[in-house]
Amino acid sequence: MENIRIGFIGGGRIVQALLDGLHEANYLDKIHLTISCPSANDDKSSLKRFSNMIQMTSSNLLLCNTCDIVLFAVKAKLIKSICQELEKSLDKNRLTNILFVSIVPGLTISTLSHWLHTENNIIRIMYNVNVAKCNGSYAISSLTTNENNHRLENYLKLIFDKVAYYAGAVSESELDIMCALIGSGPAFFCTAVEGLADGAVKAGLSRQLANTLAARTMLGCADVLVTSSKHPAELKNDISTPGGTTIYGLHELENKGVRGAFMDAIMAAFNRAQTMADQLARDTK
Ligand SMILES: NC(=O)C1=CN([C@@H]2O[C@H](COP(=O)(O)OP(=O)(O)OC[C@H]3O[C@@H](n4cnc5c(N)ncnc54)[C@H](OP(=O)(O)O)[C@@H]3O)[C@@H](O)[C@H]2O)C=CC1
Ligand SMILES: O=C(O)[C@@H]1CCC=N1
Incomplete structure:
Protein backbone atom coordinates (compact mmCIF):
# COMPACT_ATOMS: atom_id res chain seq x y z
CA MET A 1 0.00 0.00 0.00
CA GLU A 2 2.76 2.45 1.00
CA ASN A 3 4.29 2.42 -2.48
CA ILE A 4 1.15 3.66 -4.21
CA ARG A 5 1.83 7.08 -5.73
CA ILE A 6 -0.90 9.70 -6.00
CA GLY A 7 -0.87 12.59 -8.46
CA PHE A 8 -3.04 15.69 -8.77
CA ILE A 9 -3.33 17.49 -12.09
CA GLY A 10 -3.93 20.96 -10.67
CA GLY A 11 -2.91 22.26 -7.25
CA GLY A 12 -5.46 24.97 -6.52
CA ARG A 13 -7.76 25.61 -3.56
CA ILE A 14 -9.46 22.22 -3.35
CA VAL A 15 -6.17 20.31 -3.54
CA GLN A 16 -4.49 22.60 -1.02
CA ALA A 17 -7.42 22.11 1.37
CA LEU A 18 -6.73 18.37 1.21
CA LEU A 19 -3.01 18.89 1.78
CA ASP A 20 -3.73 21.12 4.80
CA GLY A 21 -6.01 18.44 6.26
CA LEU A 22 -3.58 15.58 5.65
CA HIS A 23 -0.83 17.68 7.21
CA GLU A 24 -3.01 18.36 10.25
CA ALA A 25 -3.77 14.61 10.44
CA ASN A 26 0.00 13.92 10.36
CA TYR A 27 -0.49 11.86 7.24
CA LEU A 28 0.93 14.00 4.44
CA ASP A 29 4.49 12.82 5.01
CA LYS A 30 3.33 9.18 4.99
CA ILE A 31 2.14 9.21 1.37
CA HIS A 32 3.77 9.74 -2.03
CA LEU A 33 2.01 12.73 -3.50
CA THR A 34 2.83 14.73 -6.64
CA ILE A 35 1.14 17.81 -8.05
CA SER A 36 1.41 19.13 -11.59
CA CYS A 37 0.46 22.70 -12.44
CA PRO A 38 1.92 25.46 -14.63
CA SER A 39 3.20 27.42 -11.62
CA ALA A 40 5.00 24.42 -10.07
CA ASN A 41 8.38 26.14 -10.24
CA ASP A 42 7.16 29.54 -9.13
CA ASP A 43 8.80 30.53 -5.85
CA LYS A 44 5.68 32.47 -4.85
CA SER A 45 3.37 29.45 -5.29
CA SER A 46 1.25 28.84 -2.19
CA LEU A 47 2.10 25.15 -2.61
CA LYS A 48 5.67 25.92 -1.52
CA ARG A 49 4.64 25.50 2.11
CA PHE A 50 4.33 21.75 1.44
CA SER A 51 7.55 21.51 -0.59
CA ASN A 52 9.36 19.20 1.84
CA MET A 53 6.43 16.74 1.83
CA ILE A 54 5.26 16.60 -1.79
CA GLN A 55 6.73 16.46 -5.30
CA MET A 56 5.91 19.17 -7.80
CA THR A 57 6.18 19.29 -11.56
CA SER A 58 4.90 21.47 -14.37
CA SER A 59 4.45 18.39 -16.60
CA ASN A 60 1.16 16.47 -16.47
CA LEU A 61 2.83 13.79 -18.57
CA LEU A 62 5.67 13.32 -16.11
CA LEU A 63 3.14 13.06 -13.30
CA CYS A 64 1.20 10.34 -15.16
CA ASN A 65 4.40 8.47 -15.85
CA THR A 66 5.15 8.23 -12.14
CA CYS A 67 1.76 7.94 -10.41
CA ASP A 68 -0.68 5.05 -9.86
CA ILE A 69 -3.69 7.23 -9.06
CA VAL A 70 -4.22 10.50 -10.96
CA LEU A 71 -6.89 13.02 -9.94
CA PHE A 72 -8.12 15.76 -12.28
CA ALA A 73 -8.41 18.95 -10.22
CA VAL A 74 -8.54 21.68 -12.86
CA LYS A 75 -11.34 23.66 -14.47
CA ALA A 76 -13.61 21.56 -16.69
CA LYS A 77 -12.76 23.45 -19.90
CA LEU A 78 -9.07 22.41 -19.64
CA ILE A 79 -9.61 18.68 -19.31
CA LYS A 80 -10.11 17.73 -22.95
CA SER A 81 -6.79 19.14 -24.12
CA ILE A 82 -4.98 17.66 -21.09
CA CYS A 83 -6.49 14.23 -21.90
CA GLN A 84 -5.55 14.54 -25.57
CA GLU A 85 -1.92 15.17 -24.62
CA LEU A 86 -1.91 12.22 -22.20
CA GLU A 87 -3.64 9.87 -24.63
CA LYS A 88 -1.20 10.79 -27.39
CA SER A 89 2.01 10.59 -25.35
CA LEU A 90 1.48 7.99 -22.63
CA ASP A 91 2.37 4.36 -23.20
CA LYS A 92 -0.94 2.44 -23.60
CA ASN A 93 0.00 0.01 -20.85
CA ARG A 94 0.67 2.88 -18.43
CA LEU A 95 -2.56 4.63 -19.42
CA THR A 96 -4.67 1.58 -18.63
CA ASN A 97 -2.92 0.87 -15.33
CA ILE A 98 -3.55 4.28 -13.79
CA LEU A 99 -6.71 4.83 -11.75
CA PHE A 100 -8.02 8.19 -13.04
CA VAL A 101 -10.25 10.18 -10.71
CA SER A 102 -12.49 13.12 -11.61
CA ILE A 103 -13.24 15.66 -8.89
CA VAL A 104 -14.65 18.04 -11.50
CA PRO A 105 -18.43 18.69 -11.61
CA GLY A 106 -19.81 17.35 -14.88
CA LEU A 107 -16.68 15.39 -15.78
CA THR A 108 -18.35 11.99 -16.02
CA ILE A 109 -16.78 8.56 -16.23
CA SER A 110 -18.00 8.17 -19.80
CA THR A 111 -16.62 11.56 -20.99
CA LEU A 112 -13.24 10.92 -19.41
CA SER A 113 -13.25 7.39 -20.77
CA HIS A 114 -13.92 8.75 -24.25
CA TRP A 115 -11.16 11.37 -24.10
CA LEU A 116 -8.55 9.02 -22.63
CA HIS A 117 -9.54 6.07 -24.82
CA THR A 118 -9.56 3.82 -21.81
CA GLU A 119 -12.27 2.23 -19.71
CA ASN A 120 -12.80 0.54 -16.39
CA ASN A 121 -10.06 2.60 -14.70
CA ILE A 122 -11.98 5.82 -14.03
CA ILE A 123 -13.90 6.85 -10.92
CA ARG A 124 -15.35 10.10 -9.55
CA ILE A 125 -15.07 11.66 -6.11
CA MET A 126 -16.69 14.73 -4.60
CA TYR A 127 -15.40 16.36 -1.44
CA ASN A 128 -15.32 19.81 0.13
CA VAL A 129 -12.94 22.44 1.48
CA ASN A 130 -13.75 21.36 5.05
CA VAL A 131 -11.12 18.62 4.62
CA ALA A 132 -8.63 21.39 5.50
CA LYS A 133 -9.71 20.98 9.14
CA CYS A 134 -10.25 17.20 8.90
CA ASN A 135 -13.99 17.85 8.92
CA GLY A 136 -14.92 17.27 5.28
CA SER A 137 -17.37 14.91 3.62
CA TYR A 138 -16.84 12.85 0.50
CA ALA A 139 -18.56 10.37 -1.79
CA ILE A 140 -17.34 8.11 -4.57
CA SER A 141 -18.92 6.97 -7.79
CA SER A 142 -17.21 3.97 -9.33
CA LEU A 143 -17.91 1.32 -11.93
CA THR A 144 -14.48 -0.29 -11.83
CA THR A 145 -14.44 -4.06 -11.67
CA ASN A 146 -10.83 -5.15 -11.76
CA GLU A 147 -8.89 -6.04 -8.67
CA ASN A 148 -6.02 -3.59 -9.13
CA ASN A 149 -8.43 -0.67 -9.48
CA HIS A 150 -10.29 -1.76 -6.35
CA ARG A 151 -6.98 -1.83 -4.50
CA LEU A 152 -6.18 1.72 -5.70
CA GLU A 153 -9.70 2.94 -4.89
CA ASN A 154 -9.44 1.51 -1.38
CA TYR A 155 -6.11 3.29 -0.91
CA LEU A 156 -7.71 6.58 -1.97
CA LYS A 157 -10.51 5.97 0.55
CA LEU A 158 -7.95 5.30 3.27
CA ILE A 159 -6.46 8.74 2.60
CA PHE A 160 -9.77 10.61 2.42
CA ASP A 161 -10.96 8.86 5.60
CA LYS A 162 -8.22 10.78 7.47
CA VAL A 163 -9.88 14.10 6.67
CA ALA A 164 -13.52 13.49 5.75
CA TYR A 165 -16.72 11.60 6.52
CA TYR A 166 -17.48 8.99 3.88
CA ALA A 167 -21.01 9.44 2.53
CA GLY A 168 -20.80 6.19 0.58
CA ALA A 169 -20.64 4.78 -2.92
CA VAL A 170 -23.20 6.56 -5.06
CA SER A 171 -24.40 6.78 -8.67
CA GLU A 172 -23.08 9.59 -10.86
CA SER A 173 -26.42 11.37 -10.67
CA GLU A 174 -26.31 11.21 -6.87
CA LEU A 175 -22.74 12.52 -7.03
CA ASP A 176 -24.11 15.65 -8.76
CA ILE A 177 -26.44 16.10 -5.75
CA MET A 178 -23.40 15.61 -3.48
CA CYS A 179 -21.62 18.26 -5.54
CA ALA A 180 -24.39 20.71 -4.61
CA LEU A 181 -24.71 19.69 -0.94
CA ILE A 182 -21.13 18.71 -0.02
CA GLY A 183 -19.11 20.68 -2.60
CA SER A 184 -21.04 23.96 -2.78
N1 LIG B 1 -13.04 24.76 -4.70
C1 LIG B 1 -13.89 23.79 -4.28
O1 LIG B 1 -14.44 23.87 -3.18
C2 LIG B 1 -14.14 22.58 -5.14
C3 LIG B 1 -13.67 22.52 -6.43
N2 LIG B 1 -13.92 21.40 -7.20
C4 LIG B 1 -13.46 21.35 -8.59
O2 LIG B 1 -12.06 21.18 -8.59
C5 LIG B 1 -11.49 21.83 -9.72
C6 LIG B 1 -10.40 22.78 -9.24
O3 LIG B 1 -11.00 23.75 -8.40
P1 LIG B 1 -10.12 24.76 -7.52
O4 LIG B 1 -9.00 24.05 -6.85
O5 LIG B 1 -11.09 25.51 -6.69
O6 LIG B 1 -9.54 25.71 -8.68
P2 LIG B 1 -8.31 26.71 -8.65
O7 LIG B 1 -8.60 27.75 -9.68
O8 LIG B 1 -8.00 27.15 -7.26
O9 LIG B 1 -7.06 25.81 -9.15
C7 LIG B 1 -6.91 25.37 -10.47
C8 LIG B 1 -5.57 24.69 -10.59
O10 LIG B 1 -5.44 24.20 -11.93
C9 LIG B 1 -4.11 24.41 -12.32
N3 LIG B 1 -3.98 24.35 -13.78
C10 LIG B 1 -4.37 25.25 -14.72
N4 LIG B 1 -4.08 24.80 -15.96
C11 LIG B 1 -3.50 23.57 -15.80
C12 LIG B 1 -2.97 22.59 -16.70
N5 LIG B 1 -3.00 22.75 -18.02
N6 LIG B 1 -2.42 21.47 -16.17
C13 LIG B 1 -2.37 21.27 -14.84
N7 LIG B 1 -2.87 22.16 -13.94
C14 LIG B 1 -3.43 23.28 -14.41
C15 LIG B 1 -3.77 25.79 -11.74
O11 LIG B 1 -2.37 25.93 -11.72
P3 LIG B 1 -1.65 27.37 -11.60
O12 LIG B 1 -1.98 27.85 -10.22
O13 LIG B 1 -0.22 27.02 -11.79
O14 LIG B 1 -2.25 28.22 -12.68
C16 LIG B 1 -4.37 25.63 -10.34
O15 LIG B 1 -3.44 24.98 -9.49
C17 LIG B 1 -12.63 22.55 -10.44
O16 LIG B 1 -13.07 21.75 -11.51
C18 LIG B 1 -13.71 22.64 -9.36
O17 LIG B 1 -15.00 22.70 -9.89
C19 LIG B 1 -14.58 20.31 -6.70
C20 LIG B 1 -15.03 20.32 -5.40
C21 LIG B 1 -14.92 21.47 -4.54
O1 LIG C 1 -18.24 25.80 -7.74
C1 LIG C 1 -17.68 24.80 -8.19
O2 LIG C 1 -17.74 24.53 -9.42
C2 LIG C 1 -16.97 23.83 -7.30
C3 LIG C 1 -17.64 22.48 -7.26
C4 LIG C 1 -18.18 22.34 -5.87
C5 LIG C 1 -17.65 23.49 -5.16
N1 LIG C 1 -16.98 24.28 -5.93
Whole structure:
Protein backbone atom coordinates (compact mmCIF):
# COMPACT_ATOMS: atom_id res chain seq x y z
CA MET A 1 0.00 0.00 0.00
CA GLU A 2 2.76 2.45 1.00
CA ASN A 3 4.29 2.42 -2.48
CA ILE A 4 1.15 3.66 -4.21
CA ARG A 5 1.83 7.08 -5.73
CA ILE A 6 -0.90 9.70 -6.00
CA GLY A 7 -0.87 12.59 -8.46
CA PHE A 8 -3.04 15.69 -8.77
CA ILE A 9 -3.33 17.49 -12.09
CA GLY A 10 -3.93 20.96 -10.67
CA GLY A 11 -2.91 22.26 -7.25
CA GLY A 12 -5.46 24.97 -6.52
CA ARG A 13 -7.76 25.61 -3.56
CA ILE A 14 -9.46 22.22 -3.35
CA VAL A 15 -6.17 20.31 -3.54
CA GLN A 16 -4.49 22.60 -1.02
CA ALA A 17 -7.42 22.11 1.37
CA LEU A 18 -6.73 18.37 1.21
CA LEU A 19 -3.01 18.89 1.78
CA ASP A 20 -3.73 21.12 4.80
CA GLY A 21 -6.01 18.44 6.26
CA LEU A 22 -3.58 15.58 5.65
CA HIS A 23 -0.83 17.68 7.21
CA GLU A 24 -3.01 18.36 10.25
CA ALA A 25 -3.77 14.61 10.44
CA ASN A 26 0.00 13.92 10.36
CA TYR A 27 -0.49 11.86 7.24
CA LEU A 28 0.93 14.00 4.44
CA ASP A 29 4.49 12.82 5.01
CA LYS A 30 3.33 9.18 4.99
CA ILE A 31 2.14 9.21 1.37
CA HIS A 32 3.77 9.74 -2.03
CA LEU A 33 2.01 12.73 -3.50
CA THR A 34 2.83 14.73 -6.64
CA ILE A 35 1.14 17.81 -8.05
CA SER A 36 1.41 19.13 -11.59
CA CYS A 37 0.46 22.70 -12.44
CA PRO A 38 1.92 25.46 -14.63
CA SER A 39 3.20 27.42 -11.62
CA ALA A 40 5.00 24.42 -10.07
CA ASN A 41 8.38 26.14 -10.24
CA ASP A 42 7.16 29.54 -9.13
CA ASP A 43 8.80 30.53 -5.85
CA LYS A 44 5.68 32.47 -4.85
CA SER A 45 3.37 29.45 -5.29
CA SER A 46 1.25 28.84 -2.19
CA LEU A 47 2.10 25.15 -2.61
CA LYS A 48 5.67 25.92 -1.52
CA ARG A 49 4.64 25.50 2.11
CA PHE A 50 4.33 21.75 1.44
CA SER A 51 7.55 21.51 -0.59
CA ASN A 52 9.36 19.20 1.84
CA MET A 53 6.43 16.74 1.83
CA ILE A 54 5.26 16.60 -1.79
CA GLN A 55 6.73 16.46 -5.30
CA MET A 56 5.91 19.17 -7.80
CA THR A 57 6.18 19.29 -11.56
CA SER A 58 4.90 21.47 -14.37
CA SER A 59 4.45 18.39 -16.60
CA ASN A 60 1.16 16.47 -16.47
CA LEU A 61 2.83 13.79 -18.57
CA LEU A 62 5.67 13.32 -16.11
CA LEU A 63 3.14 13.06 -13.30
CA CYS A 64 1.20 10.34 -15.16
CA ASN A 65 4.40 8.47 -15.85
CA THR A 66 5.15 8.23 -12.14
CA CYS A 67 1.76 7.94 -10.41
CA ASP A 68 -0.68 5.05 -9.86
CA ILE A 69 -3.69 7.23 -9.06
CA VAL A 70 -4.22 10.50 -10.96
CA LEU A 71 -6.89 13.02 -9.94
CA PHE A 72 -8.12 15.76 -12.28
CA ALA A 73 -8.41 18.95 -10.22
CA VAL A 74 -8.54 21.68 -12.86
CA LYS A 75 -11.34 23.66 -14.47
CA ALA A 76 -13.61 21.56 -16.69
CA LYS A 77 -12.76 23.45 -19.90
CA LEU A 78 -9.07 22.41 -19.64
CA ILE A 79 -9.61 18.68 -19.31
CA LYS A 80 -10.11 17.73 -22.95
CA SER A 81 -6.79 19.14 -24.12
CA ILE A 82 -4.98 17.66 -21.09
CA CYS A 83 -6.49 14.23 -21.90
CA GLN A 84 -5.55 14.54 -25.57
CA GLU A 85 -1.92 15.17 -24.62
CA LEU A 86 -1.91 12.22 -22.20
CA GLU A 87 -3.64 9.87 -24.63
CA LYS A 88 -1.20 10.79 -27.39
CA SER A 89 2.01 10.59 -25.35
CA LEU A 90 1.48 7.99 -22.63
CA ASP A 91 2.37 4.36 -23.20
CA LYS A 92 -0.94 2.44 -23.60
CA ASN A 93 0.00 0.01 -20.85
CA ARG A 94 0.67 2.88 -18.43
CA LEU A 95 -2.56 4.63 -19.42
CA THR A 96 -4.67 1.58 -18.63
CA ASN A 97 -2.92 0.87 -15.33
CA ILE A 98 -3.55 4.28 -13.79
CA LEU A 99 -6.71 4.83 -11.75
CA PHE A 100 -8.02 8.19 -13.04
CA VAL A 101 -10.25 10.18 -10.71
CA SER A 102 -12.49 13.12 -11.61
CA ILE A 103 -13.24 15.66 -8.89
CA VAL A 104 -14.65 18.04 -11.50
CA PRO A 105 -18.43 18.69 -11.61
CA GLY A 106 -19.81 17.35 -14.88
CA LEU A 107 -16.68 15.39 -15.78
CA THR A 108 -18.35 11.99 -16.02
CA ILE A 109 -16.78 8.56 -16.23
CA SER A 110 -18.00 8.17 -19.80
CA THR A 111 -16.62 11.56 -20.99
CA LEU A 112 -13.24 10.92 -19.41
CA SER A 113 -13.25 7.39 -20.77
CA HIS A 114 -13.92 8.75 -24.25
CA TRP A 115 -11.16 11.37 -24.10
CA LEU A 116 -8.55 9.02 -22.63
CA HIS A 117 -9.54 6.07 -24.82
CA THR A 118 -9.56 3.82 -21.81
CA GLU A 119 -12.27 2.23 -19.71
CA ASN A 120 -12.80 0.54 -16.39
CA ASN A 121 -10.06 2.60 -14.70
CA ILE A 122 -11.98 5.82 -14.03
CA ILE A 123 -13.90 6.85 -10.92
CA ARG A 124 -15.35 10.10 -9.55
CA ILE A 125 -15.07 11.66 -6.11
CA MET A 126 -16.69 14.73 -4.60
CA TYR A 127 -15.40 16.36 -1.44
CA ASN A 128 -15.32 19.81 0.13
CA VAL A 129 -12.94 22.44 1.48
CA ASN A 130 -13.75 21.36 5.05
CA VAL A 131 -11.12 18.62 4.62
CA ALA A 132 -8.63 21.39 5.50
CA LYS A 133 -9.71 20.98 9.14
CA CYS A 134 -10.25 17.20 8.90
CA ASN A 135 -13.99 17.85 8.92
CA GLY A 136 -14.92 17.27 5.28
CA SER A 137 -17.37 14.91 3.62
CA TYR A 138 -16.84 12.85 0.50
CA ALA A 139 -18.56 10.37 -1.79
CA ILE A 140 -17.34 8.11 -4.57
CA SER A 141 -18.92 6.97 -7.79
CA SER A 142 -17.21 3.97 -9.33
CA LEU A 143 -17.91 1.32 -11.93
CA THR A 144 -14.48 -0.29 -11.83
CA THR A 145 -14.44 -4.06 -11.67
CA ASN A 146 -10.83 -5.15 -11.76
CA GLU A 147 -8.89 -6.04 -8.67
CA ASN A 148 -6.02 -3.59 -9.13
CA ASN A 149 -8.43 -0.67 -9.48
CA HIS A 150 -10.29 -1.76 -6.35
CA ARG A 151 -6.98 -1.83 -4.50
CA LEU A 152 -6.18 1.72 -5.70
CA GLU A 153 -9.70 2.94 -4.89
CA ASN A 154 -9.44 1.51 -1.38
CA TYR A 155 -6.11 3.29 -0.91
CA LEU A 156 -7.71 6.58 -1.97
CA LYS A 157 -10.51 5.97 0.55
CA LEU A 158 -7.95 5.30 3.27
CA ILE A 159 -6.46 8.74 2.60
CA PHE A 160 -9.77 10.61 2.42
CA ASP A 161 -10.96 8.86 5.60
CA LYS A 162 -8.22 10.78 7.47
CA VAL A 163 -9.88 14.10 6.67
CA ALA A 164 -13.52 13.49 5.75
CA TYR A 165 -16.72 11.60 6.52
CA TYR A 166 -17.48 8.99 3.88
CA ALA A 167 -21.01 9.44 2.53
CA GLY A 168 -20.80 6.19 0.58
CA ALA A 169 -20.64 4.78 -2.92
CA VAL A 170 -23.20 6.56 -5.06
CA SER A 171 -24.40 6.78 -8.67
CA GLU A 172 -23.08 9.59 -10.86
CA SER A 173 -26.42 11.37 -10.67
CA GLU A 174 -26.31 11.21 -6.87
CA LEU A 175 -22.74 12.52 -7.03
CA ASP A 176 -24.11 15.65 -8.76
CA ILE A 177 -26.44 16.10 -5.75
CA MET A 178 -23.40 15.61 -3.48
CA CYS A 179 -21.62 18.26 -5.54
CA ALA A 180 -24.39 20.71 -4.61
CA LEU A 181 -24.71 19.69 -0.94
CA ILE A 182 -21.13 18.71 -0.02
CA GLY A 183 -19.11 20.68 -2.60
CA SER A 184 -21.04 23.96 -2.78
CA GLY A 185 -22.72 23.66 0.65
CA PRO A 186 -19.88 25.40 2.55
CA ALA A 187 -20.44 28.52 0.40
CA PHE A 188 -24.18 28.43 1.17
CA PHE A 189 -23.52 28.13 4.91
CA CYS A 190 -20.96 30.95 4.77
CA THR A 191 -23.58 33.15 3.14
CA ALA A 192 -26.02 32.36 5.97
CA VAL A 193 -23.33 33.10 8.59
CA GLU A 194 -22.49 36.38 6.87
CA GLY A 195 -26.17 37.40 6.85
CA LEU A 196 -26.65 36.57 10.54
CA ALA A 197 -23.47 38.45 11.45
CA ASP A 198 -24.58 41.46 9.36
CA GLY A 199 -27.83 41.50 11.33
CA ALA A 200 -25.95 41.51 14.62
CA VAL A 201 -23.70 44.34 13.37
CA LYS A 202 -26.80 46.32 12.36
CA ALA A 203 -28.13 45.81 15.88
CA GLY A 204 -24.85 47.25 17.25
CA LEU A 205 -22.40 44.35 17.84
CA SER A 206 -18.78 44.68 16.69
CA ARG A 207 -18.00 43.03 13.34
CA GLN A 208 -15.37 40.73 14.83
CA LEU A 209 -17.60 39.45 17.62
CA ALA A 210 -20.57 39.10 15.26
CA ASN A 211 -18.57 36.99 12.77
CA THR A 212 -17.04 34.80 15.48
CA LEU A 213 -20.34 34.20 17.26
CA ALA A 214 -22.30 33.51 14.07
CA ALA A 215 -19.72 30.90 13.00
CA ARG A 216 -19.51 29.37 16.48
CA THR A 217 -23.29 29.15 16.70
CA MET A 218 -23.34 27.23 13.40
CA LEU A 219 -20.53 24.98 14.61
CA GLY A 220 -22.40 24.18 17.85
CA CYS A 221 -25.64 23.41 16.01
CA ALA A 222 -23.85 21.18 13.51
CA ASP A 223 -22.22 19.31 16.40
CA VAL A 224 -25.57 18.69 18.15
CA LEU A 225 -27.21 17.54 14.90
CA VAL A 226 -24.33 15.23 13.92
CA THR A 227 -23.76 13.69 17.35
CA SER A 228 -27.40 13.32 18.48
CA SER A 229 -30.30 11.75 16.65
CA LYS A 230 -32.18 15.07 16.76
CA HIS A 231 -34.06 16.21 13.67
CA PRO A 232 -33.26 19.87 12.85
CA ALA A 233 -36.92 20.76 13.44
CA GLU A 234 -36.73 19.30 16.96
CA LEU A 235 -33.71 21.44 17.83
CA LYS A 236 -35.45 24.49 16.31
CA ASN A 237 -38.60 23.77 18.37
CA ASP A 238 -36.55 23.36 21.58
CA ILE A 239 -35.17 26.88 21.07
CA SER A 240 -38.46 28.58 20.22
CA THR A 241 -40.29 29.51 23.43
CA PRO A 242 -43.95 30.48 22.94
CA GLY A 243 -44.22 34.19 22.17
CA GLY A 244 -40.42 34.49 22.53
CA THR A 245 -37.70 36.06 20.40
CA THR A 246 -36.87 33.04 18.23
CA ILE A 247 -40.34 32.48 16.82
CA TYR A 248 -40.49 36.17 15.82
CA GLY A 249 -37.21 35.75 13.93
CA LEU A 250 -38.35 32.47 12.38
CA HIS A 251 -41.53 34.15 11.14
CA GLU A 252 -39.38 36.68 9.25
CA LEU A 253 -37.32 33.85 7.70
CA GLU A 254 -40.52 32.12 6.58
CA ASN A 255 -41.89 35.41 5.18
CA LYS A 256 -38.69 35.73 3.12
CA GLY A 257 -38.90 32.11 1.94
CA VAL A 258 -35.52 31.13 3.33
CA ARG A 259 -36.17 27.38 3.15
CA GLY A 260 -37.28 27.66 -0.47
CA ALA A 261 -34.20 29.75 -1.21
CA PHE A 262 -31.90 27.03 0.17
CA MET A 263 -33.80 24.36 -1.76
CA ASP A 264 -33.48 26.44 -4.93
CA ALA A 265 -29.74 26.86 -4.29
CA ILE A 266 -29.24 23.09 -4.10
CA MET A 267 -31.39 22.49 -7.19
CA ALA A 268 -29.56 25.22 -9.15
CA ALA A 269 -26.14 23.76 -8.28
CA PHE A 270 -27.34 20.22 -9.07
CA ASN A 271 -28.83 21.31 -12.41
CA ARG A 272 -25.64 23.22 -13.22
CA ALA A 273 -23.55 20.05 -12.64
CA GLN A 274 -25.83 18.14 -15.03
CA THR A 275 -25.68 20.92 -17.65
CA MET A 276 -21.88 20.93 -17.41
CA ALA A 277 -21.91 17.14 -17.88
CA ASP A 278 -24.09 17.51 -21.00
CA GLN A 279 -21.81 20.23 -22.41
CA LEU A 280 -18.67 18.13 -21.87
CA ALA A 281 -20.39 15.03 -23.31
CA ARG A 282 -21.30 17.00 -26.47
CA ASP A 283 -17.56 17.57 -26.91
CA THR A 284 -17.00 13.82 -27.29
CA LYS A 285 -19.15 13.56 -30.43
N1 LIG B 1 -13.04 24.76 -4.70
C1 LIG B 1 -13.89 23.79 -4.28
O1 LIG B 1 -14.44 23.87 -3.18
C2 LIG B 1 -14.14 22.58 -5.14
C3 LIG B 1 -13.67 22.52 -6.43
N2 LIG B 1 -13.92 21.40 -7.20
C4 LIG B 1 -13.46 21.35 -8.59
O2 LIG B 1 -12.06 21.18 -8.59
C5 LIG B 1 -11.49 21.83 -9.72
C6 LIG B 1 -10.40 22.78 -9.24
O3 LIG B 1 -11.00 23.75 -8.40
P1 LIG B 1 -10.12 24.76 -7.52
O4 LIG B 1 -9.00 24.05 -6.85
O5 LIG B 1 -11.09 25.51 -6.69
O6 LIG B 1 -9.54 25.71 -8.68
P2 LIG B 1 -8.31 26.71 -8.65
O7 LIG B 1 -8.60 27.75 -9.68
O8 LIG B 1 -8.00 27.15 -7.26
O9 LIG B 1 -7.06 25.81 -9.15
C7 LIG B 1 -6.91 25.37 -10.47
C8 LIG B 1 -5.57 24.69 -10.59
O10 LIG B 1 -5.44 24.20 -11.93
C9 LIG B 1 -4.11 24.41 -12.32
N3 LIG B 1 -3.98 24.35 -13.78
C10 LIG B 1 -4.37 25.25 -14.72
N4 LIG B 1 -4.08 24.80 -15.96
C11 LIG B 1 -3.50 23.57 -15.80
C12 LIG B 1 -2.97 22.59 -16.70
N5 LIG B 1 -3.00 22.75 -18.02
N6 LIG B 1 -2.42 21.47 -16.17
C13 LIG B 1 -2.37 21.27 -14.84
N7 LIG B 1 -2.87 22.16 -13.94
C14 LIG B 1 -3.43 23.28 -14.41
C15 LIG B 1 -3.77 25.79 -11.74
O11 LIG B 1 -2.37 25.93 -11.72
P3 LIG B 1 -1.65 27.37 -11.60
O12 LIG B 1 -1.98 27.85 -10.22
O13 LIG B 1 -0.22 27.02 -11.79
O14 LIG B 1 -2.25 28.22 -12.68
C16 LIG B 1 -4.37 25.63 -10.34
O15 LIG B 1 -3.44 24.98 -9.49
C17 LIG B 1 -12.63 22.55 -10.44
O16 LIG B 1 -13.07 21.75 -11.51
C18 LIG B 1 -13.71 22.64 -9.36
O17 LIG B 1 -15.00 22.70 -9.89
C19 LIG B 1 -14.58 20.31 -6.70
C20 LIG B 1 -15.03 20.32 -5.40
C21 LIG B 1 -14.92 21.47 -4.54
O1 LIG C 1 -18.24 25.80 -7.74
C1 LIG C 1 -17.68 24.80 -8.19
O2 LIG C 1 -17.74 24.53 -9.42
C2 LIG C 1 -16.97 23.83 -7.30
C3 LIG C 1 -17.64 22.48 -7.26
C4 LIG C 1 -18.18 22.34 -5.87
C5 LIG C 1 -17.65 23.49 -5.16
N1 LIG C 1 -16.98 24.28 -5.93
